[in-house]
Amino acid sequence: MKARAFSYARPSTIEEALDAFASAGDDASYIAGGQSLVPALALRLQAPSLLIDLAHIPSLRGVELKDGWLRIGALTRHCEALADPLIARHAPLFSAAAPFVAHPAIRNKGTLGGSLALADPASEFPAMALAMGAELEIVGPRGARRVPADDYFVDLFQTAIEPGELLVAIHVPAVAERHRWAFDELARRRGDYALVGGGILAEMTGDRVDHIRIVFFSVGSTPVRARQAEAALTGRSLIPAAVADAQATIDADLAPPDDEQVPAAMRLHLARVLLGRLLGRIAEPA
Template sequence: MPALALRLQAPERLIDIAHIPDLRGIDLRDGWLRLGALTRHAEAHDHPLIAAHAPLLALAAPHVAHPAIRNRGTLGGSVALADPASEFPAMMLAMGAEMEIAGLQGTRRVPADEFFQDLYQTALEPGELLVALHVPAAGPQHRCAFDEIARRRGDYALVGCGVMLTAPAREVESARIAFFSVGPTPIRALAAEAALTGRRLDGEAIRLAQAALSQDLDPPDDEQVPAAMRLHLARVLIGRLLGRIAEGP
């Protein structure tokens, strides 16, 4: 629909997929939370299974656009569009989700790290459909945080970030950090993740992660937000999020 509104696409036919049962439903299977592609943004905000097993989605959902859009928009639609300024694609990257894709040759699952390829380009091939999102179920050892910096609530973020740590007793065993609005795709901060892994989550570890972002991010330079400012905001944001996790229970 966004592509149609921007006159980027003019298909001869539109097919309504809203009533296909296999594209709906939220359930826990073998340690993975399966989210049908037609799961609404609003369900990400208030569904108990998402709150319990994919809390990063629940944290991000209130920041997505406005209530009217959240009541109609779907997770699958957001992820398939792959807008680099959108919250949900980046959160799939932060959570290590896998995308279930169906086509004439059957179904396949593609990790989020391989799904987002370039500006509005994904691993979806012609004739394929994103049918579900599979998220590794979070447990007691996981810590997560989300936030974004925008001029107004509901606007596209100047920079946004989701953090998922495996950190029992404050020792970071693994980290996944994903930014949005900093490039043509959602971007994992691999150097920042490495700076945290194996360390206690304290002020020094947070400073190392902030410094490492210069290796991870090369934001675009535009008239409204210079690249240097966007990188600075990213450092501020990751410091805020990691500090929030460090201070939590």
């Protein structure tokens, strides 16, 4: 199939992009890297009358550390998340996840903002934004707002972004010396969607967990925080008994879909295995 005929706009500012969307009567789509939108257009899963190209808006680019937060422009590409020293230092789960995202050709074009706006529940970057407690900067006709990642993911491919609004940046609390983190995923082949993936950001005093965020992906309609596992570990050292207690909560924390390819019971088992692996890495001396 081919995409339906559409008009094309190339704004140079966020305001021009919002105006273009409004002029189309909401029958428009924003495009950045296009790694998800272009296939959807070809299959006519999306058929906007206007395509708004964001690639030429300078304010959507750049990485900046300010007041304890790392601001990452929405047009930051996956390959930049892998290579940027500020992201590696202050938002390390993005850097840790980047090599697992699809393949180099896709990482060279795909953007962090596009991944978070699409919110594929099997995608690495949305889950790691949740694990790091990020806030998403959204701009629309009524102005700008920042939405915590805990409130951003609504349902399958649904986020807090309203029609006409635009995700412009990701704000990540900069990690400190007391933080430890780990990322991994289990997939049939490198570059495939994960059967189960996860990331952890923990604040430690010595070997004691003061605060921890554990997030899984490919286990539901959105990235999922394992809150009972977090509670089982808070205030404790990561000894085998504590890890086992956290693993025992997985059935209560996660409710993965059941399908012919990967039964729910298999995803739960893999999640327990993955949690043990990640906590083992967190427990290692810094």
